[in-house]
Amino acid sequence: MPAAALTDSAVEIAPGVHWVGALDPHLRSFDIILKTANGTSYNSYVVRGETGVAVIDTVKESFADTFFQRLESVARYDEITTIVLNHLEPDHSGALPELLKRAPQAKVYLSSRAQMMLKALLKPTGEAPPEYIPVTTDDTVDLGGRTLRFLHTPYLHWPDTQCTYLVEDGILFSGDVFGCHFCDARLFNDQVGDFRFSFEYYYAHIMRPFREYVLDAIALIEPNELAMIAPAHGPILRHQPRDYVHRYRELATPRLFNEARNEKTLVVFYISAYGNTRRMAEALAAGAEQIGGVRVSLYDLEGGESGVFTDLIEEADGLAFGSPTINADAVKPVWDVLSSLTTVNVKGKLGAAFGSYGWSGEAVRLIEDRLRGLKLRVPVEGLRIKLVPDAGELDACRELGDKLARHLTGRVEHREVDMASLA
């Protein structure tokens, strides 16, 4: 199959709709956090109507020359009436300042949240911001016989993100949603190599922390006829595009929905050198289980890996971490887990810490600070026990579990405290 994007000309993806993006086959990591084994693409599109021409997104700045060459092969700059910015991240807006100079008459359409980002983006150019129009769901732009309709889909994966739907053709310009870092000049999903891994990997690292927003977006997207999904990275999905929407729904749907529908879930992670922190964990779990409506899971960090634990953490309502203190710190397996959570949303979950110690016992406070830093709420002070917990101290662990369960189920008794008494 001949590759569609081997020349510097635009590639027609539908009558009057062209891809004018750029290929970056040698990129090996993206935004530091993502590996890109065969590079990526920056997809930009041109839609021609009877009375107007729209450019949807641009490319990374270093690929601007290619973008402009492709753009010039299908449109004159003075024809461009509309610039749509689905996402302001520099890999999609890098050529925007130059495009604004070449097509100063064009009106810019973006989401409300994108306005501040546009100003920040154009700051180094010293240019006044162009005429821009904030849009939201069901706002439209008429290109003459062709209509662009906007879908407000924030946090996929920035606050500013939106999708743009070409009504008459059923083409969804989805921004980063349904995209992936996969570079293949054949462009279309029915012609490129096997990109399944890249599609799933991209979701897992970019969209997964925002899965609630993914589900909101799918609810807006699904009712529309979908002839094609044209994302901002990776293959253009013209063969069975709805399969990719279904896959996103599967990936974004909470997996414990059926098993723990009416219960809150508490996962207790611990690691223990001499069994003391383990005994604390077991007592805490037993205390939490006594309160109805809470399903408790107990895991020894020594017996698993961060990736698996991340999956558990994503689904949990509450998390408790137990660690001994070794050389004034919590132990590495705890930090390994607590530094692996950027791919899931933990904001607002209940957090707690506990642990046995021999000398100074810093681990509990350090873990609590980390949990707060990750935006968990930590309403119950953690429990530090010197060396071997006795019967009374194990009762205190059970009581900690009881309190955590009450917080999870909204059955906490009202307390009145003075700020001076708080640590």
Add this chain to the structure above:
Amino acid sequence: MPKAKVTFEDIGVSVTVPAGTRLIEVSEKVGAGITYGCREGECCTCLTKIVSGGENLAPPSILEDQVLKDNMAPRNHRLACQAQIIGGEIVVKPA
């Protein structure tokens, strides 16, 4: 020093605080569900619903007001990292 009382509805805790305290200083200490990002009034992460007693908070600064508008915050919402308690009773919960 004049005192005020802040109730965090989501965790059922009322805290007596000195006038002049910012919500962030109290909510973090009691483990309320208000979460923080920049802590400088820019990111809007700590948007908080003022259930009652909003008049007992110092009015928003120009910066806070702008950030609330930019983020389309509903009425009776404040940034916990900016809102300063001046007295009386206030009830809040995460937005």
